[in-house]
Amino acid sequence: MKKVSRFFVVFYILAVAIAYYIILPPMNWHAPEFWEFAVFTLGPALVILILYSFAKRNIQLNGDNFVNNLFHRNRMQQVHLTKEDQLWAKVNKLCIVVLVVIFLFPFVSFALSSRLLHAKEYAQRIDVKDVGFNEIPEVDFTKTPIIDRDSSVRLGDKVMGNMTEWVSQFDVSNEYTQISYKDSVYRVTPLTYNGFIKYFKNRKEGIPAYITVDSTNGKTKLVKLKDLGLDGMKYVPSAYFNKKLTRHLRFSYPFEIFGSPSFEIDEKGHPWYICTTYTYKGVGNKKKVTGAIFLDPITGKSKKYDAGKIPKWADRVYPESMIVQELDDNGSLKNGFFNSVIGQDGVIVTSEGYNYLEKDGDIWLYTGITSANADESNIGFVLVNMRTHEAMRIKTAGANETSAMKSAESEVKNYGYQSTFPLLINIKGNPVYLMSLKDNGLIKMYATVSATDYQKVATVYSDEGLDALVKKTLNVLGTSDEISEESLKSATIKVSDVQRLNVEGNTLYYILADDGNAYKIAFSTKYENQLAFLKAGDTLKIRYIDADGVKTIKSIEEEKSVK
Structure with missing residues (x-):
């Protein structure tokens, strides 16, 4: 019998060692994997010991005899127990206690440390500071991850x-x-x-x-x-x-x-x-x-x-899923757990995806924040440094990322291109979503959508480049990228010919003056009266910029005169 017992002990130790080699749980009581490993390896052994102790003591597993022998409540009966019986009784009790602990302790500990009882503590595990949009640097396409x-x-x-x-x-x-x-x-x-x-x-x-x-x-x-x-x-x-x-x-x-x-x-x-x-x-x-x-x-x-002493060249220390969970807790639990699920007063959550920004040599996770009602707008954006855990919130209301993606896709709906999840960028102080438009996984076009007005969309083909996209975006936004008042030129021109072209949903007017110079202007409701019925022989007083051989009209100062 002793040889059999030794064999099972050796077999058990070997089995546990193999299980540890494969499963590799941390020997740390905070880890759920530790308790899972304990239940998986220690639980069966404890059950076998309990059953074996019953057999050794010849206990009847029913009625009062079982209870009395198990907990030694019957003093008269305990007198007749041998030392070996008493030893096995103690082993029996110890095994039951340990078995109860490894099964129940993780659940009890989890419940006592849950969001239900510590909502504000969970809300405060990430410190989000409110900053202005100027914290996002002017877009630099040598550092902007446009390839998803x-x-x-x-x-x-x-x-x-x-x-x-x-x-x-x-x-x-x-x-x-x-x-x-x-x-x-x-x-x-x-x-x-x-x-x-x-x-x-x-x-x-x-x-x-x-x-x-x-x-x-x-x-x-x-x-x-x-x-x-x-x-x-x-x-x-x-x-x-x-x-x-x-x-x-x-x-x-x-x-x-x-x-x-x-x-x-x-x-x-x-x-x-x-x-x-x-x-x-x-x-x-x-x-x-x-x-x-x-x-x-x-x-x-x-x-x-x-933490806090990570080498600067490293980028991903705080994983994306954890950051998103912390942001959701910060926005939903600050007024208590029950408010997060019932009243939802002031509850905000992250949007349905995230992207990355490069800032000061670090990678920052970017995501939008919206109300718990999940409407089609964002109430701001959040940036979190994935190395240092620094977090910034920018309160800029506008369209959410999903709406921006749909808006960009609608501009090229005849092609059926699909948008990537957008990235928030700063173009001349304007918050703009930047995204790629893809066909069967291949990037075909780039698009920008105003983060404050998702109806303002600019698109270019990928081979045109991102600089062309910036210029087109500024035209759509009604701002100028390289223009100062000193750089604008004035002229009064007589129209010799005019051509209207639709380029990816934007109407461009190409105007040939009678002196041989050619000008272009994007259609704008601001100049609707001057452009809608423009024809040869009309006269325009304009201000324009001559850059890289292209004369671009920036303003029309007088109504056209009809010949």
């Missing part, structure tokens, strides 16, 4: 397909982390092992490269580590056994709670995995970032940084 994630994936797959020596051995990861790199914005993603067999074949050399996609122009490059004087990446998520990234991290930091590693590169192009560490209030509630572990996938060496 879906397009980046297509570009990455295309460049990988050209690497014939690697395409059968490696795949491309779907990470595509948005980062600030070399004074611009990029998405970066590593290669991954193409299955178990390919891992064994290539494990000594490791992952040989990663892909960068310039988010401003779509230029894609496969960066070979050997060209940087580096060896291959061996500690990666797609590896197996002890080289698997999450397993290597867990063995190095058994008590840390961390999320999914994020692939980034530093300013020298060296690859890193950044793994955010957390803690909770109670078990699994009010998630809070405590720092980040930086792991070198080439050597396996790592270093933990506390």
